[in-house]
Amino acid sequence: MAAPAAKQEGFHDCRDAWARTIEELAANDPRIVAVVNDSVGSSKLGGFQKTFPDRLINVGIAEQNMVGVSAGLANGGRIPFVSAASCFLTGRALEQIKADIAYANFNVKLVGQSSGVAYGELGPTHHSIEDFAWLRPLNNITVIVPADSWETAEAVKWAAAHEGPVYIRLSRMPVPDLAVADRTFQPGKAEVVRQGKDVTLIACGTMVHLAAQAALALEKEGISARVLNMATITPLDEAAISIAADETGAIVTIEEANIHGGLGGAVAEHTSSATPVPVERMGFPGFVPTGSVEWLFDHFGLTAAGIAKTARKAIGRKRT
Template sequence: MAAAAAKQEGYFDCRDAWAQTLESLAEQDPRIVAVVNDSVGSSKLGGFQKKFPERLINVGIAEQNMVGVSAGLANGGRIPFVSAASCFLTGRALEQIKADIAYANFNVKLIGQSSGVAYGELGPTHHSIEDFAWLRPLDAITVVVPADPWETAEAVKWAASHEGPVYLRLSRMPVPNLEIANRKFRPGRAELVHQGGDVTLIACGTMVHLAAKAAIALAADGISARVLNMATLNPLDEAAVAAAARETGAIVTIEEAGIRGGLGGAVAEFTAGNLPVPVERMGFPGFVPTGSVEWLFEHFGLTVPGIMKAANTAIGRKRP
């Protein structure tokens, strides 16, 4: 998917949107600083470093120290954007994120780059599929997963203006902009991508595009699928999930993450306790093999046919 998409016109790297937006915000607000772990290139912060050399802090390959430094900067009145590969940011520095950022409720913005299985062949050490399960229980942190460049830019703007910790999860895989009229970024609110009444496909990040394509394919089979872009995992838009359960009676969740503790877990938790309906969770069951992004998606059914199959399964499980 990634290699092929990169060659298609109209596909964009969300990291470019993130970097350009941060530079623009930094020009207007001198409190904004960037903190990295020897990741200037992969974070696309070369331009930021040239424009604001004194406002980029590179701590080297020391993620725990990086998060601790950002807490100190926030305590001193700065607005630190901490950018690193999400697998290392959330894995190696989880204790500091929990104690120094979430518990202290410091105004730090954590930017998890190259999330999911975007690193592909580098294997499980570089896959970031557990980050939702690690961070979602930290209720002080708003967890945002943009689906496209437009949403990425809007999320960065919102994060800069929001007083409190944020985890922004970005992919390195090029994606197109969603074709939705009159869009407005609303943290904590799901975005309706496609209307439907037979089943609801709830997706986040890169998976929103596959869900939208699956809805079109399902329509050809006479199945009306609602598609929700659940860009904010914490807090979850429970009203949108409740409406999906009541109005469609079946839900499929699709995420580039583990199926336990992430989007699927959040939706299943809510429906089980409030409006029990069939919920099919699509994602990764645990550690996944080393392989290309395309192979991993195909192998674990994160494809249009795979989503269609899950939708039909969920519909078949509806109560009579």
């Protein structure tokens, strides 16, 4: 197994890009404020607090109150960025997100930190693998899962300019920058990381670079794998999915989340009614055990080798 991501050269923590970008935006827009739940350090907002001490609101460990306060700030003309561990932000405050933010359609930006199984050793209470399933039905919340530092910065910029609720899902695990030329960030549009004709790998967040590695390995076997970075879960790029289904005939979805109700569920829902093809969903089947990130990824096959293996399975299911 490869060395832990934190020790690999060329890997970057997307939280650094988030912190840098919100400070830059706040310097030019006095409406931007940060709201946290005693999470200044884990949100990497120490610099923001130092530069804008009167624009960071720390409500303490009270997530429902945190979201309610952000709704009030938005109603008063501010642009609140609510930053907290995604497991607590979307779990404890789900009712407030639904009623105070989504139903009211308030201009609040939710930033879920340390998502997926980034808190691996702290166990299921700190795993955030259900957030897609919880938030997808709230269809006016744009759900963005950046794959690298560049996309994180672009997502934060877009969210600040967008009028409406947004959820940005960030990991604490470093990832490499994607090797994609002439990139543009457009919510609701999948990014083609690699073209292919035999199978399509649709991934988001920390899984995108692993899908790209799997495609390289498959190429050595004579298998051409398309890789799509589906950074936006809501709204979903259904057109790109249909094209991929038509042109490659098989799909594998890869996410650091529960396969029930997440990216895999969304892709399967669309293809089943629009373009039926074999869809293999990779992620977590439910509660997962306590363990390091590396062990959990390996155990559930969320590695380049595991993705390649599942791609072969999907190809084997294609209609002849």
